[in-house]
Each structure stands twice: as structure tokens, then as C-alpha cells.
Amino acid sequence: xxxxxxxxxxxxxxxxxxxxxxxxxxxxxxxxxxxxxxxxxxxxxxxxxxxxxxxxxxxxxxxxxxxxxxxxxxxxxxxxxxxxxxxxxxxxxxxxxxxxxxxxxxxxxxxxxxxxxxxxxxxxxxxxxxxxxxxxxxxxxxxxxxxxxxxxxxxxxxxxxxxxxxxxxxxxxxxxxxxxxxxxxxxxxxxxxxxxxxxxxxxxxxxxxxxxxxxxxxxxxxxxxxxxxxxxxxxxxxxxxxxxxxxxxxxxxxxxxxxxxxxxxxxxxxxxxxxxxxxx
DNA sequence: AATTGTACCTGTCAGC
DNA sequence: TGCTGACAGGTACAAT
Numbered sequence: 581x582x583x584x585x586x587x588x589x590x591x592x593x594x595x596x597x598x599x600x601x602x603x604x605x606x607x608x609x610x611x612x613x614x615x616x617x618x619x620x621x622x623x624x625x626x627x628x629x630x631x632x633x634x635x636x637x638x639x640x641x642x643x644x645x646x647x648x649x650x651x652x653x654x655x656x657x658x659x660x661x662x663x664x665x666x667x668x669x670x671x672x673x674x675x676x677x678x679x680x681x682x683x684x685x686x687x688x689x690x691x692x693x694x695x696x697x698x699x700x701x702x703x704x705x706x707x708x709x710x711x712x713x714x715x716x717x718x719x720x721x722x723x724x725x726x727x728x729x730x731x732x733x734x735x736x737x738x739x740x741x742x743x744x745x746x747x748x749x750x751x752x753x754x755x756x757x758x759x760x761x762x763x764x765x766x767x768x769x770x771x772x773x774x775x776x777x778x779x780x781x782x783x784x785x786x787x788x789x790x791x792x793x794x795x796x797x798x799x800x801x802x803x804x805x806x807x808x809x810x811x812x813x814x815x816x817x818x819x820x821x822x823x824x825x826x827x828x829x830x831x832x833x834x835x836x837x838x839x840x841x842x843x844x845x846x847x848x849x850x851x852x853x854x855x856x857x858x859x860x
Numbered sequence: 861a862a863t864t865g866t867a868c869c870t871g872t873c874a875g876c
Numbered sequence: 877t878g879c880t881g882a883c884a885g886g887t888a889c890a891a892t
Contacts, residue, residue, distance in 0.1 A: 656886050692869045754885060844885060
């Protein structure tokens with residue numbers, strides 16, 4: 581479940597450890613996670629490259645390497661990127677080990693093996709489709725109430741479905757969508773296009789606030805997430821609705837309800853997030 | 861064209 | 877005790 585705040589935290593924890601390091605080699609345990617190029621070429625290309633910088637785009641983590649290469653990770657649900665000493669035990673969920681020139685390692689660990697790894701030239705990043713099709717960064721200048729209003733208008737899906745769509749807005753996942761909708765007082769099953777200007781403004785503010793708080797508390801560790809140093813985040817203690825179905829609402833005490841929307845478990849307060857009549 | 865459903869995975873937990 | 881099935885959910889792709 582690494583979403584924007586988790587990937588941002590991983591980037592922040594890895595940045596000081598990786599920048600300036602040279603890659604001495606790589607060991608691949610599960611080649612199918614490497615989407616391009618083929619694992620053998622992936623390993624030979626990585627050798628000798630220096631890590632120049634790290635960045636995040638949506639839920640993607642990018643390692644900018646020397647000679648114009650970029651190593652791209654998507655952690656999907658259970659992926660982890662860990663900076664560890666070479667002597668640390670390697671468990672069965674470690675699928676890629678990158679050997680660094682100081683004897684430390686960067687390991688890709690993924691219980692469910694949904695994660696994806698790419699090594700491409702900086703100029704060819706748009707060949708990674710999911711990355712190329714991302715909508716604006718929610719904490720960037722392009723994400724304004726007007727933008728949100730515009731992309732929700734004319735859409736025939738629920739607000740929950742729309743906010744999970746990475747092409748509309750990059751980086752939100754199930755946790756932060758549910759939390760944002762709760763803060764904005766909007767029912768997740770509302771038709772996206774039915775939101776009023778005032779509701780869109782509230783939702784815009786809620787998304788920005790929830791994401792900033794998520795980053796400030798170093799991400800949400802519900803089950804799998806840890807940062808680049810293996811440390812859990814703290815935002816799970818501040819969740820108002822996610823994972824709290826059947827429990828009392830923190831605002832009004834009503835019992836939180838759980839439904840399935842856009843294929844995801846969705847928790848909301850029936851009192852604070854009323855479902856108004858939508859005109860279909 | 862846009863939206864919905866399913867596959868991809870493995871571990872955990874409730875229920876029997 | 878040990879089994880079964882539901883569930884966890886991001887994205888690509890198939891189906892509608």
C-alpha cells in the first residue's frame with residue numbers, strides 16, 4: 581500500500597544514503613519483476629553507474645543514475661526498498677540486491693511480488709506507460725480546485741473511483757482516498773460529477789492536508805509498509821476511517837460503515853458523509 | 861471512449 | 877489441529 585506519502589518517505593530516507601554511491605553489481609532472485617530490459621542486460625547496465633539523485637512521481641520512485649540512466653521502482657502493494665549492510669540476512673522475499681561501493685546494499689523486497697522494476701534512459705521514461713500517463717502531483721501547482729472540478733465533471737464514476745484513477749491525480753490510493761473523503765464530508769459512492777463547487781473545494785483542501793500530514797508522520801504502516809531504513813510510519817495512529825469499519829466515528833460517534841466500491845473496501849461515516857440524491 | 865471486472869500474488873485470519 | 881475461503885489492493889488488460 582505504499583501511496584504518495586509512503587513513497588515520499590522512502591525517497592527521503594534513501595536519498596542521503598544513496599546519492600554519490602556507485603553500483604558495483606546486482607543480484608536478481610526473481611527476474612520477472614524486472615520489466616525492462618531483460619534481467620541479464622539490466623544487471624550489466626547497472627554495473628558501474630553512480631546514483632546522482634532520487635525523485636518521486638506519483639507512487640513511482642526514481643533513481644537517477646550516471647550516463648543518463650534511470651532506475652524506476654513501483655512498489656505496488658507490498659514492495660519495500662531497504663538500505664542494509666551486506667551482512668544482513670536475506671529472506672525469501674528479497675528479489676533484487678544492488679551492491680554498493682561502500683559495502684552496503686539496496687534491496688527490493690516484495691511479499692506479493694506485484695512490484696515492478698525498470699531501467700531506462702532518462703529520455704525514455706515515457707515508455708513506462710503508467711508513469712507517462714500520470715495526472716498532476718496533488719501537492720504541485722497544477723492541482724487546483726478548478727482542475728479537480730474540471731476532471732470530475734462529465735465523469736460517470738463514483739468520487740472514490742475517480743480519485744483512485746492515477747491519470748486524473750497521481751499518488752492517491754485506498755487509504756488516503758478514504759481519509760480525504762471523510763475530512764471533506766463526502767460519501768465515497770457519490771457520483772464524481774455531482775459534487776458542488778463547495779464540495780470540490782473542501783475535497784481539494786482535504787486531499788492536500790491528508791497527504792501533507794501523511795508525509796509529516798512518515799507514512800502509514802498498516803501491515804507491510806516500512807521506510808528505506810526499515811522503520812514503520814506513524815500515520816496509522818491518526819487514521820479516522822481506513823481500517824476502522826464497525827468502529828465509532830471520531831467526530832460523531834456513529835458506527836463507521838464499510839462497502840465495496842471500485843473493487844476496494846471503503847470505510848465512511850454515514851452521518852458525517854451523507855449520500856445525497858444523485859441525478860443519474 | 862469510458863468504465864467495470866479480473867488476474868496477478870502470498871500471508872493472515874475467521875470459521876468450521 | 878488443520879483446512880478452506882475471504883480479504884488485503886495497485887495496475888494492466890480484457891470485457892462490456
